[in-house]
Amino acid sequence: MEKIIMNNVFEKRIKIPEWEMDFRADRASGPGGQNVNKTATKVTLKFDIGSSKTLHEEEKKIVLKELRNHINKDGKIVISEQSSRSQFSNRQAVIKKLNDMINDSLKPKQERVETKIPQWQKDERLTGKKKRSEIKKGRGRIDLD
Numbered sequence: 001m002e003k004i005i006m007n008n009v010f011e012k013r014i015k016i017p018e019w020e021m022d023f024r025a026d027r028a029s030g031p032g033g034q035n036v037n038k039t040a041t042k043v044t045l046k047f048d049i050g051s052s053k054t055l056h057e058e059e060k061k062i063v064l065k066e067l068r069n070h071i072n073k074d075g076k077i078v079i080s081e082q083s084s085r086s087q088f089s090n091r092q093a094v095i096k097k098l099n100d101m102i103n104d105s106l107k108p109k110q111e112r113v114e115t116k117i118p119q120w121q122k123d124e125r126l127t128g129k130k131k132r133s134e135i136k137k138g139r140g141r142i143d144l145d
Contacts, residue, residue: 066105
């Protein structure tokens with residue numbers, strides 16, 4: 001765990017140890033000919049949030065909430081990488097992805113300050129809409145009666 005100073009605030013960076021991760025190597029998809037057909041370079045990482053000893057209970061709750069779209073039915077985060085021809089570099093990339101995802105989910109969210117649209121901007125928009133409406137009305141059939 002390392003601490004980084006950003007905007008005069010200490011930000012805790014969590015690094016998940018590799019012994020808490022499950023790795024699996026498979027054959028990558030896509031072009032590559034013989035190399036793709038005979039080598040297992042695609043790396044799939046599974047990380048069980050519930051059984052993690054690195055994360056505290058509060059952190060686990062936050063991660064589960066923030067990364068709910070990346071978590072499977074078993075409560076594990078599953079990430080794959082196959083961009084490199086090397087299993088080692090795909091493994092490093094998938095570890096970095098996991099650590100970045102967890103740290104991003106644990107960053108305090110900045111609250112949105114609601115801003116009001118100025119009246120002149122609303123008026124300008126409405127006059128533009130009226131002008132456009134008149135142009136379109138002029139395209140219709142003209143009744144000569």
